[in-house]
Amino acid sequence: MNSWKYPAFWIALLLVIIGGLLPVITGSNIMRENMFLILLSVALASSLNILLGYAGYVSFGHIVFFGVGGYIGFYLLAVQNTPLWLAIIAGGIASAVLAWLLGAAILRLRGAYFALATIGVNEAVRTFINNFGPLGGPIGMEVNFSIYRQYGGAATMQWTTYWIVLGLTIAAIVLSYAVKFSRFGLGLMAIREDEDAAMVMGVRTPSAKTMAYVLSAIIPGMMGVIFFFRNSSIEPHEAFRLTRSIEMIVMVMLGGQGTVQGPLVGAALYEAIRSFLLTSPLFKDLQLAFAGLLLLLIILFVPSGVVGWLRSRYRKLWRVLE
């Protein structure tokens, strides 16, 4: 495969790296925190895109992987005092295993039924953890600030975790691209267009769908560990917030589902719009309503998202937009 020669991939990678290095160049901590959130969103949206954009399965409760990974990792860090890297890997594995087990069951459902099932799973896990004493129940868990001393103090820890997030975001983009241009990715897109036809043409749909589900769950799980470690606390409503799950879908839609750069563009745009609305005195109270209006306008008038729209409008951009 010579797909790595396409400029589109390198542009996406370059954008992430330049964005990721901005806080170092400016040396601004506020910039770093903003960038942290953007990178997190990019990674989550890119992961979701593998299932949503390539395979066409709408996971409304995808945040369950972020939450479960976060909880497992946080438990290891706070209670078992495991090193951070091990906790991150454990969070990723936990999410992958959950996706694999769930996938075998709920991926048989199609369309709206699948979407409903993912909401149900997220709520079931959230309410369960809310009642589960060993993980802190409704109050959740906290780490003592002294834990950051192992990582060179809170300030150093914030930079370290920032680099890990940048690394994971790059991994998400590479994964997204690698899947899209593989045989496996072609199978997923065949499923998106017509699942029965794909099956007849020899795509092993159950295993391909499960694989896509697992791949889209790993990085959110790892991100959950870092996010809540940095946050120094975790609680069920924060970890399994359905709204955040839907924000992920909005980002993918905004940028263009099924494209590699789409989730990147969409996540950055969404975060930019949100921070504008939150800080502007006029829109502060109505920020959610405006986000809703924006979403509605996209769905009604540009359903293929920014990247998709540009691609269909200007054929010359095909090599650079993917």
Next chain:
Amino acid sequence: MDHLVASLADGLLLGFVYGLAAMGLTLIFGVMDVINLAHGPLIALGMFGLLLFAGANGLGLHPYVALMLVAIVGLIFGVIIYYIAVRRVLDAPHLSSLLATFSINMMIIGVGTAVFTTSPQNVEFSLGSLQLGSVTLLGTRLVAALIALFVTAMLYLFLYRTPPGKAIRAVANNRAAAELMGIPSDQTLALSFGIGAMLAMLSGGLIATFFSFSILSGSVYELKSFVIVVLGGLGNPTGALLGGLILGALEGIVPTFMPVSWVPVIEFVLFVVILLVRPSGLLGER
């Protein structure tokens, strides 16, 4: 034992109201294959409608008169939502209609939070209680259950005995064929969305007569409606009433031997299991 019966009776009364809410959701799905993610905020709007029409700081009407106004507002609002957000995405993939209705959800919650804030409200209203042996039934809940039953009966009469109701069933059955028979499918779909929204707001109004609420409380009842709708079979109004009763009974029985916070866990596990084992619902064919 007495405690169990009392708790069960209370749960069943609530179940009728839950069933009414779920009927709104299932009607819309049955007719146009759209899952209305603005269902929860509509329920919340019904609650606030009651507060505005019947509350001490509002018009101060009798709550059940206010409820009628809430229903009318719901119908009109539903039709507006249909024309703005739903109509254009009916033939698009599922994701579009899910997100279109969710965008309405965000707008209602956004504006609602700005106007009403998220602090809890309640409507001061009491009808005393009814003593049946050892069981005490709260008047407001009893009346709410009766109203829910009455509305269900009316809905059935409407769907089976009137021309627009028959048109709705025809469009649900086969839109293209209905159009060929001269049924204006667009208006019929708008009407069904309006009725769905009306049922949601009505149930919200009923809930507001006995529980306190905020603009965010709709989401709890939306999730309950999902569970009920899946229990009864998506698109099946009778199933929704049955599902509502099952859920109400669960909420009545479970707290007698387990902490009440486990109720949602059981509900959602049941929800996922039913989806997996019998996606057509308990009443649906296998």
